[in-house]
Amino acid sequence: MGIRTWIRSWPVYRQLTGDDPLGRGTAAQSPRSAALGARTTSADRTARSVCPFCAVGCAQNVYVKDGRIVQIEGDPDSPISRGRLCPKGSASKQLVTGPQRERKVLYRAPYATEWTELDLDTAMDMVTDRVIEARRKGWQDTDAHGNRLRRTMGIAGLGGATLDNEENYLIKKLFTAMGAVQIENQARI
Ligand code: SF4
Numbered sequence: 115m116g117i118r119t120w121i122r123s124w125p126v127y128r129q130l131t132g133d134d135p136l137g138r139g140t141a142a143q144s145p146r147s148a149a150l151g152a153r154t155t156s157a158d159r160t161a162r163s164v165c166p167f168c169a170v171g172c173a174q175n176v177y178v179k180d181g182r183i184v185q186i187e188g189d190p191d192s193p194i195s196r197g198r199l200c201p202k203g204s205a206s207k208q209l210v211t212g213p214q215r216e217r218k219v220l221y222r223a224p225y226a227t228e229w230t231e232l233d234l235d236t237a238m239d240m241v242t243d244r245v246i247e248a249r250r251k252g253w254q255d256t257d258a259h260g261n262r263l264r265r266t267m268g269i270a271g272l273g274g275a276t277l278d279n280e281e282n283y284l285i286k287k288l289f290t291a292m293g294a295v296q297i298e299n300q301a302r303i
Pocket of ligand 1: 168171198201202203204
């Protein structure tokens, strides 16, 4: 690097000779910083979503590049959150891209000390068997006076706030159809 180039790259020189006399902008900016750009501007497309973490339901813009999520920001068009996300919501990208995310079903049998991997079909069959058995065991056809009940006290539904409207609607329908009466959601608790 020549002496002139070196002097021109010196922030104080740029501050004294450029249009940033207070040294708060371009004068203090390194070439590397100047070459950086926001991931939101280089994305191929933006999908609209809702933060999955809590019942506030802040809206998100999900930026996608080459088929992968590169950034998640608050959606300024949302009447609920108006572009804001709390620290948890701002970190929701790691929920889908984090290397520690579990992608397999893990099962710990009664009295076992270790988890074992299950394929999804096996796990679904096990859940189904348990639901049917608990429903049957807790079934009440009539009360002590012969009044018709036709309900089960053996199963209950507790939805999480990460569920969306459609999921909650379907879960409520499913559990009611199975005869459950205790159907709640974390957002109400
Ligand atoms: S951004 Fe924060 S407040 Fe908003 S829904 Fe997500 S977790 Fe809740």
